[in-house]
Amino acid sequence: MSAAAAYSELAGRLADASGDVIRRHFRNFSDVSDKVDASPVTIADRQAEEVMRALLEIECPDHGILGEEGENVRQDADYLWVLDPIDGTKNFASGSYQFGTLISLLLDGAPILGIINQPVLGERWFGLAGETTTLNGQPIKTRACSSLADAWMYSTNPAMFQGSAERAFKSLSGRVKHALFGTDCIGFGLLAAGYTDIMCEADMNPWDYMALIPIVEGAGGVISDWHGDPLTLTSDGTVLAAGDPRVHTLAIDALVAV
Numbered sequence: 001m002s003a004a005a006a007y008s009e010l011a012g013r014l015a016d017a018s019g020d021v022i023r024r025h026f027r028n029f030s031d032v033s034d035k036v037d038a039s040p041v042t043i044a045d046r047q048a049e050e051v052m053r054a055l056l057e058i059e060c061p062d063h064g065i066l067g068e069e070g071e072n073v074r075q076d077a078d079y080l081w082v083l084d085p086i087d088g089t090k091n092f093a094s095g096s097y098q099f100g101t102l103i104s105l106l107l108d109g110a111p112i113l114g115i116i117n118q119p120v121l122g123e124r125w126f127g128l129a130g131e132t133t134t135l136n137g138q139p140i141k142t143r144a145c146s147s148l149a150d151a152w153m154y155s156t157n158p159a160m161f162q163g164s165a166e167r168a169f170k171s172l173s174g175r176v177k178h179a180l181f182g183t184d185c186i187g188f189g190l191l192a193a194g195y196t197d198i199m200c201e202a203d204m205n206p207w208d209y210m211a212l213i214p215i216v217e218g219a220g221g222v223i224s225d226w227h228g229d230p231l232t233l234t235s236d237g238t239v240l241a242a243g244d245p246r247v248h249t250l251a252i253d254a255l256v257a258v
Helices: 008-025 043-059 089-093 164-173 186-192 212-218 245-255
Strands: 032-034 040-042 064-067 079-087 100-107 110-118 123-128 152-155 178-181 198-201 222-224 239-242
Touching: 008 043, 008 079, 008 100, 008 110, 008 123, 040 043, 040 089, 043 064, 043 079, 079 089, 100 212, 110 186, 110 212, 123 186, 123 212, 152 164, 152 186, 164 198, 164 245, 186 198, 186 212, 186 239, 198 245, 212 222, 212 239, 222 245, 239 245
Parallel strands: 064 079, 152 178, 152 198
Antiparallel strands: 032 040, 079 100, 100 110, 110 123, 198 239, 222 239
């Protein structure tokens, strides 16, 4: 059994536990506050991460934990769990379904397991390094798209592109068939399932993208930074994913053309 497969059941329990918390608060909460960077956080964000951390401390106390809402612990451990309890907090706080819990496990800095869990709709993407990605247990695959002119592209928010990143994004968005916004992590799940072609993001943190790597790659897609380099814990925050390697190359060319 691979290292990733050995922790699949535990990862599923993390998704179940955080999902129970999130469903209780969906469209039924009053506690929304702003963090230091002015981004919103809810009681559901905090409690969902707390239950996952508590379970990890019981099941694998020698593993590290890197999370959006809590203190990082044992970050130099061989195994590192990277958690985002609610990716898409603004959507969650406004009652939208476009959010998900991101759970990933890294071994020596490389993501070997990734989950996108949408607990309200009951959709769960599961990626294991070297294996085919599944959506609710069924194998999924990205779709073919060989040209930017035919590509549908999602991004979370146009405001995330500032300065040179804004110019690069406009270079790409002006060449695709449709440039749409607002999905957060769910857009990467849609890409992996063959419903869209490109995800282009900036200003991302490791908990925003680590879980996405096994999911996109296991469905036949490509995911990197805007220079085409592999994503790591110290990447520059730009993320580009494509279902078809050909359109990924074209998108990189468009981003670096300015």
